[in-house]
Amino acid sequence: MEMLPGIYRWIHIMAGVLWVGLLYYFNFVQVAALKAAQADSTAAGITKHVAPRALFFFRWSALATWVAGAALLSSNFAAAFMLQAGFQKIGIGAWLGTIMLVNVWGLIWPNQKKILGLVQATDEQKNKARRVAFLASRTNTALSIPMLFFMVAQSHIPM
């Protein structure tokens, strides 16, 4: 039983690397690659074969990261989310991670399903979905920077 917090932390970090790694892949690589691929009509290679696979691991690793983080907080879960004394730093990190998770499942994935043709959508709906998914993904990229800072800060950055 005394191994459990370490195991939760291990899973939290592994899943988090997969999640944020794929988030950075989308934002640092795929957005620009798709633009170039559309210009020479090779975008289907990405939208048909790469994006659905990346999105599968992206959304499930996001959930796994959050669940393992909640397990790691354990009895301090409420103290962290209520930003109680001693838990302000990890609490801010946990809130940022939670907003990011909601963005993944509430905005990015439902809109990506329209973009990739997994659910029916008109061209107008697809265009709107592209913009919403893009901005939600960019928002998560921006939020990941303070989120990681506060995850590290809890034990390693005095304030």
Next chain:
Amino acid sequence: MKNPLDSLWGTVIAGFVLTIVLYYIAKSMIGG
């Protein structure tokens, strides 16, 4: 005004700016 999230580097800079803002908010909450 252009949305900074439309640019990759605008996004990264926005993330760092938000980090600084939240750092000072956290610092004042902690009382440091």
